[in-house]
Each structure stands twice: as C-alpha cells, then as structure tokens.
Amino acid sequence: MSPSETSLSSSQESFLRGLFPGDDCLLEPEEKLIFGADAGRGYAPPLAVVRPCNQGQIVELLRFAHTEQIPIYPRARGTNVVGDCVPETPGIVVSTLKMNAVKAIDENDFVAVVEPGVVTSDLQAAAEAKKLFYPPDPASMRISTIGGNVATCAGGMRALKYGVTRDYVLGMTAVLPGGEVITTGGRAHKNVVGLDLTRLLVGSEGTLAFITELIIKLLPLPEATASLLVGYSSLEQALDAARDVFAAGILPACLELIAGQSIYCLGQVTDVPWPENTQAALLFRVDGSRRAVDADMDRLIEVIKTGSPSSLDQGRTPEAEEQLWEVRRMINPASFQAGPNKLADDIAVPRGALKEALTGVETICADIGLPVLNFGHLGDGNIHVNVMYDKAVPGQSDLATQAKEKILDLTLSLGGTVSGEHGIGLSKLHTVSKQIGETERGLMRHIKTAFDPHNIMNPGKAY
Amino acid sequence: MAGTSLLNKDCTLCGRCLQACPLVKATAKEELSPRAKSFLVQAMEQDIAVLTTRRAEDLAALCLGCGRCGEVCPQGLAAPDLVAKLRAAHPGFEGWLWKTWIKGGSALWPAMARVSGLVPNSSTPGSRRGMIKALDGRTSLTPWLRITSMEPSEGYAGDKQAALFPGCFAGRTRPGWLAKARDILDQLGIAAPEGAKEPRWDCCGSTLGHAGLRKEEIKAHQHNVDIWRDLGRPLLVVVCASCGHGLKETALDRDIDWAEGEAEMWRESVVWLSSLIGSIHAELLDNAPEQVRYHSPCHARPQDPDKAFLARLLGERFSPGSDEACCGLGGVLQLAAPELSRSVAAQLWTAMAPTPGAQVLTGCSGCVLQLTATAPKNTAVGHWLEILA
Numbered sequence: 074m075s076p077s078e079t080s081l082s083s084s085q086e087s088f089l090r091g092l093f094p095g096d097d098c099l100l101e102p103e104e105k106l107i108f109g110a111d112a113g114r115g116y117a118p119p120l121a122v123v124r125p126c127n128q129g130q131i132v133e134l135l136r137f138a139h140t141e142q143i144p145i146y147p148r149a150r151g152t153n154v155v156g157d158c159v160p161e162t163p164g165i166v167v168s169t170l171k172m173n174a175v176k177a178i179d180e181n182d183f184v185a186v187v188e189p190g191v192v193t194s195d196l197q198a199a200a201e202a203k204k205l206f207y208p209p210d211p212a213s214m215r216i217s218t219i220g221g222n223v224a225t226c227a228g229g230m231r232a233l234k235y236g237v238t239r240d241y242v243l244g245m246t247a248v249l250p251g252g253e254v255i256t257t258g259g260r261a262h263k264n265v266v267g268l269d270l271t272r273l274l275v276g277s278e279g280t281l282a283f284i285t286e287l288i289i290k291l292l293p294l295p296e297a298t299a300s301l302l303v304g305y306s307s308l309e310q311a312l313d314a315a316r317d318v319f320a321a322g323i324l325p326a327c328l329e330l331i332a333g334q335s336i337y338c339l340g341q342v343t344d345v346p347w348p349e350n351t352q353a354a355l356l357f358r359v360d361g362s363r364r365a366v367d368a369d370m371d372r373l374i375e376v377i378k379t380g381s382p383s384s385l386d387q388g389r390t391p392e393a394e395e396q397l398w399e400v401r402r403m404i405n406p407a408s409f410q411a412g413p414n415k416l417a418d419d420i421a422v423p424r425g426a427l428k429e430a431l432t433g434v435e436t437i438c439a440d441i442g443l444p445v446l447n448f449g450h451l452g453d454g455n456i457h458v459n460v461m462y463d464k465a466v467p468g469q470s471d472l473a474t475q476a477k478e479k480i481l482d483l484t485l486s487l488g489g490t491v492s493g494e495h496g497i498g499l500s501k502l503h504t505v506s507k508q509i510g511e512t513e514r515g516l517m518r519h520i521k522t523a524f525d526p527h528n529i530m531n532p533g534k535a536y
Numbered sequence: 537m538a539g540t541s542l543l544n545k546d547c548t549l550c551g552r553c554l555q556a557c558p559l560v561k562a563t564a565k566e567e568l569s570p571r572a573k574s575f576l577v578q579a580m581e582q583d584i585a586v587l588t589t590r591r592a593e594d595l596a597a598l599c600l601g602c603g604r605c606g607e608v609c610p611q612g613l614a615a616p617d618l619v620a621k622l623r624a625a626h627p628g629f630e631g632w633l634w635k636t637w638i639k640g641g642s643a644l645w646p647a648m649a650r651v652s653g654l655v656p657n658s659s660t661p662g663s664r665r666g667m668i669k670a671l672d673g674r675t676s677l678t679p680w681l682r683i684t685s686m687e688p689s690e691g692y693a694g695d696k697q698a699a700l701f702p703g704c705f706a707g708r709t710r711p712g713w714l715a716k717a718r719d720i721l722d723q724l725g726i727a728a729p730e731g732a733k734e735p736r737w738d739c740c741g742s743t744l745g746h747a748g749l750r751k752e753e754i755k756a757h758q759h760n761v762d763i764w765r766d767l768g769r770p771l772l773v774v775v776c777a778s779c780g781h782g783l784k785e786t787a788l789d790r791d792i793d794w795a796e797g798e799a800e801m802w803r804e805s806v807v808w809l810s811s812l813i814g815s816i817h818a819e820l821l822d823n824a825p826e827q828v829r830y831h832s833p834c835h836a837r838p839q840d841p842d843k844a845f846l847a848r849l850l851g852e853r854f855s856p857g858s859d860e861a862c863c864g865l866g867g868v869l870q871l872a873a874p875e876l877s878r879s880v881a882a883q884l885w886t887a888m889a890p891t892p893g894a895q896v897l898t899g900c901s902g903c904v905l906q907l908t909a910t911a912p913k914n915t916a917v918g919h920w921l922e923i924l925a
Binding site: 099101104107110111114118152192213215216403406407 | 546548549550551552554555560564565566567569571572575576579584585586587588591592595610611
C-alpha cells in the first residue's frame with residue numbers, strides 16, 4: 074500500500090483478525106481512538122490496533138507489514154510527550170500492554186529479563202523484593218513502561234549518580250521488519266564484541282525494530298535513602314547552593330530544581346512545604362548504607378544551611394521521602410494550571426551553562442509574554458522547559474512556537490542538546506538539523522534503511 | 537454533542553489513570569481507560585474524529601465506578617462523573633433495570649433470575665446465577681467472635697445521637713447486619729434520635745447517579761437530607777462503604793436546598809460504625825477460621841476505617857493479604873458487560889490468594905455481593921458484622 078493509504082483492505086483486516094483473535098484486534102473508530110494520541114496531545118487515526126500476547130505474533134505481524142508496507146507503531150502506555158506514539162502516517166498501532174511479564178530477576182547475574190509492557194515501577198519493585206536495584210527513575214515511572222523508557226532512553230532523577238536507561242540495558246530481543254528476530258548483547262555486564270546494536274536500539278524511538286524482550290542490568294539495592302527539599306527566595310540562591318554542595322565533595326543520587334512558575338503551579342494543586350515568597354527549590358536524595366546516609370544528610374544540611382534557605386524539609390523514612398518526591402512528580406500535571414496547552418522541551422546544557430540557560434529562558438518568555446515552567450535535573454544540566462499557552466486565544470500558539478524556537482536556539486548556542494531524555498518524536502523533528510550535521514544524519518538514514526528498508530517502523534519520527 | 541462540555545476540564549492525556557483503573561489492570565485494554573473515555577468525549581465534542589455517538593458513548597460508559605482515577609488525575613477528572621453524565625444524557629435499558637433493581641427492593645430480587653434474561657449481553661449466566669445466590673438473605677457467615685466489652689472511640693462526642701443508615705442491600709436482605717449494628721451502638725451507649733426507630737431512608741444516591749438517573753439521585757438525596765433534619769441532624773452511621781461514599785457525596789449536590797454550612801455538617805455527620813468503636817475486647821469461639829483475609833472497598837479509600845478496626849480487633853489472625861484490588865461489581869457495568877466485571881474479580885482472587893477454609897471479610901454491600909458471587913470454592917465471604925456472635 075502507499076504510505077498515505079487511509080484504510081486497510083478487507084483482506085488485510087481479515088489477516089489481522091486472524092492473527093489477533095477476539096478483542097485483540099480493534100478496527101472500530103471508537104475503540105481505536107485513544108491509540109491515535111499520546112501525552113503530547115497530538116492525534117492521528119490508526120488504521121488498526123492490535124494487542125500481541127507473544128513474540129510469535131509480532132514476527133508474523135512484521136512479516137505482513139513489511140510485505141504490505143504498512144507502518145507499525147509500537148505503543149505501551151502512551152505517556153510520550155513528543156508525539157512518538159502518534160500514527161501520523163496511517164498504520165497499525167501495536168499495544169504491548171499484554172506483554173508485561175517480568176520473566177526473571179536473577180540475583181546471581183544481577184539482571185532482570187522483562188517484556189516491554191512492564192511498568193517501570195513494577196520492575197523496580199520486583200528487583201527490590203530480591204534486594205536488587207534498577208536505578209533509572211523517570212518522573213513517569215509509575216505510569217510508563219520499560220519498553221517506552223528504552224525506546225526513548227528515558228533519564229530520570231537518579232541519572233546524576235547512576236546514569237540513564239541506556240546504562241542498564243545489557244541486551245535485547247527484537248523483531249525486524251520482515252519478521253527476522255535479532256538478539257543483541259546478553260547477560261554479561263561487559264561486552265565489546267562488534268558494533269553496539271543494543272545501544273543503537275536504545276533511544277531509537279521505535280524506528281528500527283520491535284523490542285520484545287530486554288535484559289536489564291541491576292545493582293545491589295542501597296540499604297537506605299534520605300531526601301531533603303529546600304526552598305529559596307531566588308533562583309540564584311538555589312544555583313549557588315547546588316554549586317556549594319558539589320564543591321563540598323557530595324555526589325547526591327538526585328538533585329532536582331523546581332523554579333519560578335513551577336513553584337506557583339504546584340501550590341495550586343497540592344500541599345507544598347515552602348513559604349509563599351519561595352522562587353526556587355532544590356530536592357536532594359542521598360543513598361547508601363544507613364549510617365552513611367545519616368552522615369551524608371548531616372553534611373548536606375550543614376552545607377545547605379550556609380546558603381539561607383527559606384524552608385528545609387527532610388525525609389529520613391520512606392514515607393516522609395515519598396511526600397517530598399510526590400511534589401516533584403506532580404509538576405508535569407500541575408503545569409496546566411498556567412495554561413491549557415504547553416510546548417514542552419527537555420533541554421540539556423553543559424552544567425557550567427545552567428545559570429545562563431535558565432535566566433535566558435525566563436527572559437525569552439517574559440519578552441514574549443507567556444508563562445514558562447523551569448524544572449528538572451539540575452545535577453546533570455537537564456532542564457524541563459514548559460512554555461504554557463492557550464491555543465483558544467488568537468496568536469498564542471504562534472507566540473509559544475516563537476518562544477520554543479528561541480529557547481532551542483539558546484540551548485544550542487550554549488553547547489547543549491534539544492532533548493535530554495524525551496526524544497524527538499514529531500514535535501521536535503524540525504530541530505534535529507540544527508543540532509546534527511548533514512553527514513551524521515545521512516549515516517542515521519543509512520542505518521534506518523539497513524534495519525527497515527520500507528520505512529515502516531514509526532516512520533517520520535526522531536531523526 | 538453541542539453546548540456545554542461533559543468534561544469539567546480538558547483531559548491532558550497524561551496517562552496517570554491507566555495505572556489506577558482496575559479495568560485496565562484486569563484486561564490490558566487501553567480503550568477502557570479513563571483517559572480513553574475522556575478523549576472519546578473530547579473527540580465528539582471537538583470534532584477531532586468521526587465517531588458514531590451511540591457506540592462511543594456505550595464504550596465510554598464501561599466503568600466500574602470505583603473512583604480510583606479521580607484520586608490520581610491532576611485535572612480533577614473522574615470517569616464515574618463523566619459516565620454518570622453520559623448515561624444521564626442517554627438513559628438506556630441497563631440504567632432502567634438497575635434503577636428497578638436498586639429501588640424495587642426485596643420484592644424484585646427473587647425475580648432477578650427471570651429478569652436477567654432480558655438484559656443485553658446476558659449470555660453468561662454463571663456469574664449472574666452467583667449474583668442472584670448472593671442476594672439470598674440466608675447467605676452469611678457463622679459467628680465466631682464474642683465481644684466482651686467495648687467503649688466509644690475518642691473521636692466520638694459523648695452526647696451526639698446517631699441514626700443508623702440501613703442502605704438498600706442490608707435494609708432488604710441482611711437485616712442481621714443492622715440488628716448487630718444497633719446492638720453495638722447500644723453497647724457503646726450511643727443513643728438513637730427520638731422518632732428514629734424506622735425512618736424511611738432512601739438509597740444513598742451513588743448507584744442511581746452512576747447509572748445516569750440524576751433526577752432519582754437528587755430526589756433520594758433531598759429525601760435523606762429532610763429526614764436527617766427532622767431527626768435533629770444526628771450522626772449518620774453506615775455499615776456499607778458505598779453508602780458512606782454516596783452519603784458524603786450528597787454534600788456536593790448543588791440541587792439540594794442546603795443552608796449555609798449545612799452541607800459540610802452533613803458530610804462530617806457521616807461515620808463508619810467501626811470508627812465509633814474505641815477500646816474493644818472479644819473472645820474467639822471454637823469455629824474461628826485460621827486465616828481471615830480482608831477486601832478493602834474502593835469506596836472506603838484512602839483510609840478504610842473497617843480495616844484499621846479489624847486489624848485491632850483480630851490481631852495476628854487478621855492477614856488481609858493483597859486487599860487493594862477492586863472487586864469489579866461496577867453497578868450498571870455488571871449488567872452491560874458482566875465479562876469485564878468477572879475479569880476484575882478474577883484478578884482480585886489471584887492477588888488475594890486465600891487459603892482453603894479462609895474467610896474474606898469486607899465492609900461494603902456491593903463488595904459482599906460480588907465477592908460472594910465470584911469466590912473460589914471453600915472461601916466464605918461476609919461483612920465483618922457477620923462474625924460477631
């Protein structure tokens with residue numbers, strides 16, 4: 074079929090019905106509707122939705138789709154914010170929610186073997202039950218899946234100390250367009266043989282192959298953690314405090330920044346622990362043995378107190394910590410208090426350029442006249458910038474787009490990247506050429522063709 | 537659909553509700569998620585996609601009414617509210633039948649076996665037979681615990697009178713629960729208001745509202761509020777979490793003629809029977825089961841007073857197990873899509889894993905009904921009041 078075909082033939086539909094019996098093949102527009110959208114709030118109607126229960130069905134599906142040249146859109150919980158799950162070129166959405174088994178947690182090999190539809194926090198809980206630890210913790214970890222996290226190389230708050238999703242994927246099984254099954258990597262924690270296909274597939278946004286199983290690296294579970302939420306009456310004070318903490322030789326597991334409008338929006342939807350004049354907050358977590366954590370917290374508080382914070386709340390039990398972290402997790406949903414629509418970016422800049430980036434973003438949005446929420450992973454220079462607007466107000470969509478472009482230009486001028494962890498998807502596609510050269514993009518296209526000659530895997534996305 | 541939106545706010549499609557929804561958990565069907573429901577309505581209202589209204593509304597109405605999505609939604613949206621509005625806009629046969637069932641009382645229930653044949657999608661008689669059996673007033677646990685002494689809880693103001701709210705289910709099929717509840721109130725020295733012997737309370741309203749029967753819901757709310765006023769605004773004591781939830785929700789009903797501050801007073805007057813009980817001593821009888829599991833009703837969330845009470849009362853014998861799963865009763869859904877209801881129940885039983893001979897206690901009429909109808913063999917289910925000798 075041609076890429077822009079808007080319906081399946083009756084024989085194609087009947088093939089899908091045969092391969093995915095009963096309710097696992099959806100063809101009615103009402104049932105398919107939600108599968109055309111994701112948390113980026115874009116929408117395009119899927120031709121069909123299927124729900125495989127095993128790899129065998131995916132092999133058959135990709136053989137069929139390759140032959141028929143029908144686009145394939147892997148999807149789990151649809152929490153992606155850049156449109157990665159939107160089937161803009163009409164095609165088949167493949168829901169992995171039924172492939173959600175934790176197949177093994179091996180305390181000898183320090184690995185987990187999981188299917189892509191496992192919710193990330195479920196993987197973490199399964200590991201923790203055996204005193205093991207899966208560190209990557211994107212803010213969406215309770216509602217997003219390991220498959221989606223791997224496809225976008227999700228980051229998270231513990232990235233400062235532990236790294237991001239790609240640092241924990243040792244290997245995988247995936248199905249190529251045409252139906253061939255590949256395995257990459259394995260259970261060995263070190264492996265330098267051949268080109269690193271595992272790392273290539275991590276962060277490929279579903280454009281190369283359909284991941285069906287993952288071998289995930291685990292660590293010993295730290296005995297204890299503790300957290301500290303600190304309010305400041307200015308952004309500068311917060312940034313200075315972060316600098317002081319590193320200068321004192323402390324490497325927290327996490328160091329999060331909540332700034333400006335984010336502080337205000339959180340106050341609208343949840344109980345916040347800081348006083349009214351607060352303009353910025355830092356959220357720290359330390360981990361290790363119980364005694365080390367207590368000592369690290371004492372030292373951290375000692376350093377923090379030299380910087381005149383406006384509030385200081387510590388959590389030394391899981392329950393008390395949870396309260397502090399729930400505030401952080403609520404930012405994304407709370408952001409809509411500042412406007413019904415958002416243009417979200419997850420820029421990352423060299424850590425030395427953070428102050429310039431943050432104040433620059435504030436200035437750009439103040440000049441344009443739209444609210445902006447800055448928050449994110451201060452410790453590794455990855456800042457979530459949300460420009461809020463109301464598309465129902467004439468002209469605001471254009472203003473928001475202008476602000477976004479200026480912010481991305483500023484980021485690149487500071488030596489940064491337009492996406493630290495969300496991916497490119499649809500909504501940032503036009504920025505890739507500003508960051509990556511023609512030769513490098515040419516190589517990426519060659520790689521894509523080698524995996525997917527008919528361009529059926531999540532086409533028109535990522536690079 | 538023209539005019540005002542059925543959604544109080546736009547759904548931002550964030551996906552937090554998928555993890556909260558028992559239907560999604562049991563079926564892995566994203567099209568049943570609260571997010572999908574909101575997006576269906578948005579799509580119809582904003583012409584995002586070409587949809588058949590009736591089919592879209594039928595799909596959007598597949599909801600258990602547990603309200604868990606409302607706990608996690610940053611926009612304050614809850615699928616049961618949306619579904620109630622959808623059903624109110626297009627009341628159908630299932631809604632009518634449910635109304636008849638709830639309002640018709642004891643006279644109708646024995647006839648359910650015949651009536652159920654008329655319900656759409658009723659080709660699954662197994663669960664319905666179980667449901668009808670569960671409605672039989674004779675089904676209950678043999679008592680195995682004798683209370684020897686008890687005192688009112690510290691939170692109870694000593695002079696406050698208390699009216700027992702019977703609820704449709706207990707009022708009609710489990711008079712034993714109410715007798716025991718009255719006995720407990722007597723032992724605690726908590727007096728009933730004058731003239732309170734048999735006030736004719738109506739349904740708490742929540743099931744009617746969820747079924748889209750808004751007029752009947754308002755009527756029931758107003759009727760109950762009027763009785764409460766006549767009785768001198770006493771405490772309203774419930775033995776069913778769904779009744780407690782429905783009564784508390786009454787305070788949000790803007791069609792009631794509340795005086796200033798009165799709605800809040802009403803809300804605060806709704807109390808769980810177990811929360812009135814302070815120190816308590818009891819002795820086990822010989823027939824006490826080895827394992828006592830517990831099911832925490834959705835409508836008792838987030839802090840279930842009955843669970844805390846039973847943990848205190850039963851000590852080590854109380855091993856609730858995995859008690860967080862929804863039972864899947866689902867009001868009208870029970871009639872429209874019994875297979876979904878059954879999937880959710882099956883997941884609950886897998887998670888709870890009672891040992892043979894275990895008893896499962898709960899504190900909600902609806903949950904008792906559903907759990908009794910779906911329990912594995914050798915697992916007895918009942919309200920915690922039933923264990924009291």
